[in-house]
Amino acid sequence: MxxxxxxxxxxxxxxxxxxxxxxxxxxxxxxxxxxxxxxxxxxxxxxxxxxxxxxxxxxxxxxxxxxxxxxxxRPDAVDPRVRRPARRRGGVVIAPLTLEDSPVSTFKITYPAVSELPELRVHDGYEWLYVLSGRLRLRLGDQDLELEPGEAAEFDTRTPHAMSAAGSGAVEVLSIFNAAGERMHTRSG
Incomplete structure (x- = not known):
C-alpha cells in the first residue's frame, strides 16, 4: 500500500x-x-x-x-474558471461567481424594478452584499434603507429582510453568503 x-x-x-x-x-x-x-x-x-x-x-x-x-x-485545480450558468427566479437573475464546492458562495444578483417590496424572509445564514450599479432597497427589520453603488451591507439573515431595486431601473448586487444563506437566497422558490 x-x-x-x-x-x-x-x-x-x-x-x-x-x-x-x-x-x-x-x-x-x-x-x-x-x-x-x-x-x-x-x-x-x-x-x-x-x-x-x-x-x-x-x-x-x-x-x-x-x-x-x-x-x-490533492491535485491542483485544472481550470479555476467558474462556468456555472445564471438562473432566473421571479425576474431576479442569479449569476454564480464561485465554484460549486467553494466554502463561501458569491453571486452577482440583478433585481428588477418592482412596484412592491417582496415579502420579508427570515432564515438561518449570513449575507454580505455590495451594490455594483443601480439603487438597492434593503428592508432589514424595522429599517428601510437605500444603498447606492459602492455601498455595502452585512447582516444576519435571521433578521426579517427583503431586497429589490429602488426606483425605475434594475440593481446589480454582489452577494456573498455562508452555506445556509446561499441555499435560501439562490435555491428556494
Whole structure:
C-alpha cells in the first residue's frame, strides 16, 4: 500500500504543501523532524521534493501538523474558471461567481424594478452584499434603507429582510453568503 501511495503522490506537490503547513504553524525543520522521529535531512529532502513521499514518512508529519493526507496529495485545480450558468427566479437573475464546492458562495444578483417590496424572509445564514450599479432597497427589520453603488451591507439573515431595486431601473448586487444563506437566497422558490 505504501508503494502505491508513493507512486500516486506527486512529490512536486507534496513537498511545498508540507513546507507551507510547517511554516504556517511557525515550526522549524528541527522542531518537526525531532517530534516526528526523523532526521532534519529527511524532512528537508521531503519538502524540497528530493525524497519520495511514503506513508511511513507522511503519516506522523500530518498528525503532528494537524493536516490530512488529502491536503498534501490533492491535485491542483485544472481550470479555476467558474462556468456555472445564471438562473432566473421571479425576474431576479442569479449569476454564480464561485465554484460549486467553494466554502463561501458569491453571486452577482440583478433585481428588477418592482412596484412592491417582496415579502420579508427570515432564515438561518449570513449575507454580505455590495451594490455594483443601480439603487438597492434593503428592508432589514424595522429599517428601510437605500444603498447606492459602492455601498455595502452585512447582516444576519435571521433578521426579517427583503431586497429589490429602488426606483425605475434594475440593481446589480454582489452577494456573498455562508452555506445556509446561499441555499435560501439562490435555491428556494
Amino acid at each position: 505504501a508503494s502505491e501511495f508513493a507512486e500516486s503522490a506527486s512529490t512536486a506537490l507534496v513537498g511545498p504543501r508540507l513546507r507551507a503547513a510547517r511554516q504556517d504553524r511557525g515550526l522549524t525543520l528541527e522542531d518537526v523532524a525531532a517530534r516526528a522521529g526523523m532526521s532534519v535531512s529527511t524532512l528537508s529532502r521531503l519538502e524540497s521534493g528530493k525524497r519520495q513521499a511514503s506513508l511511513e514518512l507522511l503519516v506522523p508529519l500530518t498528525r503532528l501538523l494537524g493536516i490530512r493526507l488529502d491536503d498534501l496529495v
